[in-house]
Amino acid sequence: MKKANIQILDGNHAAAQGAKLSRVQVIAAYPITPQSPVTEKLSELVEGGNLDAEYIAVESEHSALAVCTSASIVGARTFTATSSHGLAYMHEMLHWVAGTRLPVVLVCVNRAIGAPWNVQNDQQDSISQRDTGWIQIYARNNQEIVDSVIQAYKIAEAVYVPVMVCYDGYILSHTEMPVDVPAQVDVDRFLPPYKPHTILDPSHPRNYNLVTLANPRVNAEGVLCHGYMELRYLLQEALQNSKETIMKVGREFGELFGRSYARMFWEDRLDDADIVIVATGSLAMEAMVAADMLRKEGHKAGVLGLRVFRPFPKSELVRALRKSRLIVVFDKNISYGSEGATCSEIKSALYGSSINAAIRNFIVGLGGRDVKARELAEAVNKSLLSLKEGILNKEYPEWICYI
Amino acid sequence: MLPGNRLCPGCALSLAYRHILKALEGQVIVTVPASCLTVLHGMYPVTSVNVPCVNTPFASTGASASGLVAGLKALGKKGLTVLAIAGDGGTHDIGIQALSGAAERQTDFIYICYDNEGYMNTGNQRSGSTPLGAISGTTPILGKQQNQKDITAIMEAHHIPYVATASACHPLDLYEKVKKAKAIKGTRFIYVFTPCPPGWRFPFSDTIKIGELAVQTAWSVLYEIENGVFRLTSASESLARKGNLRPVREFIAVQERFKNITEKQISELQDWVNARWQLCLKRATNS
Amino acid sequence: MGTRDCKHICGESSPSIGEAGKTGEWRSSRPVIDQKKCLPARQNKPACFQCWLYCPEAVVSKTIPVRINLEYCKGCGICVQVCPAQAVTMVNEGEF
Numbered sequence: 161m162k163k164a165n166i167q168i169l170d171g172n173h174a175a176a177q178g179a180k181l182s183r184v185q186v187i188a189a190y191p192i193t194p195q196s197p198v199t200e201k202l203s204e205l206v207e208g209g210n211l212d213a214e215y216i217a218v219e220s221e222h223s224a225l226a227v228c229t230s231a232s233i234v235g236a237r238t239f240t241a242t243s244s245h246g247l248a249y250m251h252e253m254l255h256w257v258a259g260t261r262l263p264v265v266l267v268c269v270n271r272a273i274g275a276p277w278n279v280q281n282d283q284q285d286s287i288s289q290r291d292t293g294w295i296q297i298y299a300r301n302n303q304e305i306v307d308s309v310i311q312a313y314k315i316a317e318a319v320y321v322p323v324m325v326c327y328d329g330y331i332l333s334h335t336e337m338p339v340d341v342p343a344q345v346d347v348d349r350f351l352p353p354y355k356p357h358t359i360l361d362p363s364h365p366r367n368y369n370l371v372t373l374a375n376p377r378v379n380a381e382g383v384l385c386h387g388y389m390e391l392r393y394l395l396q397e398a399l400q401n402s403k404e405t406i407m408k409v410g411r412e413f414g415e416l417f418g419r420s421y422a423r424m425f426w427e428d429r430l431d432d433a434d435i436v437i438v439a440t441g442s443l444a445m446e447a448m449v450a451a452d453m454l455r456k457e458g459h460k461a462g463v464l465g466l467r468v469f470r471p472f473p474k475s476e477l478v479r480a481l482r483k484s485r486l487i488v489v490f491d492k493n494i495s496y497g498s499e500g501a502t503c504s505e506i507k508s509a510l511y512g513s514s515i516n517a518a519i520r521n522f523i524v525g526l527g528g529r530d531v532k533a534r535e536l537a538e539a540v541n542k543s544l545l546s547l548k549e550g551i552l553n554k555e556y557p558e559w560i561c562y563i
Numbered sequence: 564m565l566p567g568n569r570l571c572p573g574c575a576l577s578l579a580y581r582h583i584l585k586a587l588e589g590q591v592i593v594t595v596p597a598s599c600l601t602v603l604h605g606m607y608p609v610t611s612v613n614v615p616c617v618n619t620p621f622a623s624t625g626a627s628a629s630g631l632v633a634g635l636k637a638l639g640k641k642g643l644t645v646l647a648i649a650g651d652g653g654t655h656d657i658g659i660q661a662l663s664g665a666a667e668r669q670t671d672f673i674y675i676c677y678d679n680e681g682y683m684n685t686g687n688q689r690s691g692s693t694p695l696g697a698i699s700g701t702t703p704i705l706g707k708q709q710n711q712k713d714i715t716a717i718m719e720a721h722h723i724p725y726v727a728t729a730s731a732c733h734p735l736d737l738y739e740k741v742k743k744a745k746a747i748k749g750t751r752f753i754y755v756f757t758p759c760p761p762g763w764r765f766p767f768s769d770t771i772k773i774g775e776l777a778v779q780t781a782w783s784v785l786y787e788i789e790n791g792v793f794r795l796t797s798a799s800e801s802l803a804r805k806g807n808l809r810p811v812r813e814f815i816a817v818q819e820r821f822k823n824i825t826e827k828q829i830s831e832l833q834d835w836v837n838a839r840w841q842l843c844l845k846r847a848t849n850s
Numbered sequence: 851m852g853t854r855d856c857k858h859i860c861g862e863s864s865p866s867i868g869e870a871g872k873t874g875e876w877r878s879s880r881p882v883i884d885q886k887k888c889l890p891a892r893q894n895k896p897a898c899f900q901c902w903l904y905c906p907e908a909v910v911s912k913t914i915p916v917r918i919n920l921e922y923c924k925g926c927g928i929c930v931q932v933c934p935a936q937a938v939t940m941v942n943e944g945e946f
Contacts, residue, residue: 185637188630214633219664223626226619226661230594230630233617236637252620261860320859357859360592360615360631362643367610367863369618371601376853377608380866385608385856394859566909566922567868572876573926577906605869607861734903768927768940771904 169339171332174302175241175267175325176201177339178309180211181347182265185236188216188227192246193279194329195269199241221246225253225264232262233368235356237313240264243329244271244285251289254322258293258395260369263316263323263354265309266294270441270492271329272527280528281329283441287469287493287501289324293395295402296470298441299327300426302337304467307419310347314409317354319402321395328442328492330528342417350416399471406468424473426465429455430480433462435540436517438489440466440502443524443531447490450536461540466502474509481510484517486547488540491557492525499557518547521557535560568611569602573767575757575774576677577603579731583648583675583755584614586741591644592635594619594627596658598650599684600677624649625661628672644745645672652682655691655714666721666750673744673751676714677731679759687762687820695832696815696824699762706823710835715754719788723750727787727796730756732774736785736797743787756783764819773817778802780814781840786847793846803844811836868922873907877925879940881918887937890914901929901938 169177175198179187187206189199205211214231218224221242228238242250247268257264268286272278286296295315299305305327312323327333359366376387386394407422414420428448430436435454439447444465454461464480481487491500498504503521510517520543525531539560546554564584570577576599584591593616595601601618605611619627628647635643647665649658654676662674681699682688689699695710702708719726725747729737737755744751758774760767777783778798785799795803802808811833815821881901885891889898891914901918902910906926909919918929930938 186630186633188626188633214637216629216633217668218626218629219660219667222622223629223661223664226623226626227630227633230617230619230627231634231637232630234592234631234634234638234640236634238634253623256620259860358862360617362589362591362614365613365615365865367604367612367616367618367865369861370604370607370610370863372607372861377606379608379856380864383608383856384853386853386858390853391858391861398859564908565865565867565869566907566919567870567873568907569870570906572906572924573928574906578904581906581908605863607863608856608858609866609869610863611865611867611869613865766927768931770906770926771928771932 164340165343166338167341168336169302170334170336171302171305171327172197172269172334173201174305174339175309175327176205177341178306179239180205181342181344182310182313182351183237184213184239186214186216186228186231186238187240188218188224188238189240189242190218190221190224190246192243194271194333195241195243195246198267198269221249222253225250225257228264229253229257229260229262232264233260233356233358234360235354235358237354238264241267241269243269244273247285247289248273254289254292254294257322259391261320261357261395261398263313263320265312265316266322266324267309268324268326269329269333270326278527281331282526282528283326283492284526286324286326290470290501293321293399294470295321295323295399295468297323297325297468298466299325299332300442300444300465302332302339303419305332306339306341307413307417307421310342310351311409311413311421314351315402315405318405318409319398320357321398321402326441331442346416350413403471403473424468424476425480426467427480428463428465430462430464432483433460434483434485435459435461436464436481436484436487437461437536437540438464438466438487438502438506440469441492443490443492446531446533447536449533450540453533453537454540472505472509477506477509478513478515481515481517484515486543487517487519488543489519489521490524490536491521494523494557503557518552520554523557523559529561531560565611565613568605570599571761571767573760573770575731575759575770576600576679578734579677579737579755579757582734582738583741586738587644587646587745589614590642591646592617592631593646593648594624594631596624596649596653597621597684598653599679600648600650602684621653622657623661624653624658625663625665625674628674629665629668629670632670632672646675647672648675648677650683651676651678651680651692652690655712663721666718666723666752669749671748673753675753675755677755677757679757679762680711681762683759683762696828697820698823699820704823710832718752721750723752724748724790725751725787728754728756728785730774730778730783730785732758732771733778733785733797740787762820765817776809776814776817779809780811781808781836782811782814784840784843786843793850795843795847803847808840872921873924874921877923877943879925879942880920880923880946881925881927881929881938882941883916883918884937885915887935888916889935890916898934900932900934904928904932
């Protein structure tokens, strides 16, 4: 039984601890609200001699990820952190990192994107990057932040896909909670050194990321090599297969640290629930309180707290939702012109299954709008009412706001 | 650099790169953004260079180099030079932020900007280095209405230990400067003048002649600034001694990209060249 | 026939001469050296080699006699321009 090392940490410091314990070697980050304390903590650790890493005070987020890319190709373990506009600024590089199959770990402190300016929480920033080929994991609390950053390196370096660990700005980043901080010696046992698939050695020269044609091309030895499409296929294949690694790493983490993460999502009372609330990040905690309220009202409510958004756990979801007749999806994001991203993914996952549940989408919490458990419970009740009235499906999501 | 690559016949960049890599004796990691150099480097899975190389998106050359330096340092790997090499597009325009940041952080690398005065890889669109009056894809009729920015002066303002200008058409001078830069620590910036036959519209056999004419008219000035000490080198140094400066008109006349240039613009260019040359002479005397 | 056998997971390229093919096929005329005029050939010792210095394609050898790799020479004609002894002329490919 491991001795607990409880520290009172806010989310940002938890993320910094995760990076420190993972013995990251190159850190490149640009400050942005509400992420700045992560970079400040890390520079403090480096300057104080508590973390043996190169800290590069880059001049933009795009450069931050470019530094991590090259350092990772050299063979160093790299880390960056950002939010909102910073993540948007590095969009091009997100594609580049995934396409080069580099195990960079990025922490995204979820914050709304302008216009207009808003520095508070929602998940539009990381959701907007869901197509870039990164594994995306969301934390519900600060314990999950430090644990997920450490696991992120093990996952990334096993499958050669970059990992984004996301957590809600202010709600988690600036809120202190008790966190059991893993011991360095245990993390060292858990996390082997990074073995790059890239070589930068003059005695063995290789050139990375040249223009790649649409069609396969033969190399100098006569071997048929990939076209662009085949390389991209391999990335998708890696993400599909990474589910297995994510579960395995989560299980190994549990065995060593006592907290298992062998799951793509958190299940609360799903065994007998026919009403399921789906929420991601800290909202999943509010959702459990809402489920309590609904249970008191006599409903069999449960919560599916989504943890891994990419790769999206379609088959696992079908199994978990098999008893549901109403699924209420709360999104702190929206794909404009359509609906909340999580809702679309859920509908896609259930297509072709025998599950005949009604699915309702509510947009909540944008720009840091407070979301109360009572509001979530009321949204569920509203959905039940509309079901009774025979409304099977709504084309666009409903919003919990003042319009 | 291996023969049989995709660069145009008579390409000055090709010549420059040959000598740059020789001066660095192959103990180098190169990082390159979108540019004509990417074309030289070839297409997956075959490359025309015998050195390790990392291609990086257009805006990020300086940052990519910073990453290589940081990674090598973190892993304790010594003895390798990190070389960032980008065109004027990737240096003056889209890449200036990353370059400036890398220089400000005193990143230990060599940055070479090869200047063909336009976005030549994509068919000659105007860049921050395209001169006044030059026709380009995006200044097709009137020619560029503004003169080029002075990237070497900008880099000098970063107070880095070595700033130099060179030319592909004066390869021995270029070779010496790269060799000198190799031995210096900190951010080293070398600007290399690389005439472009299809972009500037002159016959590809004339590349060296154009480059030499550029120096003789002081359109291109060869100098180096080592820890703040300025000196002219090679053909610019002899030009200063002999004083036989040729008019800029002679340089302009042999390139069809200037076919629509006005007399007023030629006069403006001559004034600009004169002022810069006088300043160089003054600095050379004072050093 | 699939491409998996190449074992690449990203765009990793290896060096080779002739990445663009036999670029000698680009030219319409080729450089011919008159060994009676060429300085290192006349003196029978290393000298000049300006053609080697200025060749953008690195297909000129620093040997006696000077040799040009015609498989890859793009026929730019810079060697003609820089030879101080006017020992190089461009001859139309049609004559070969």
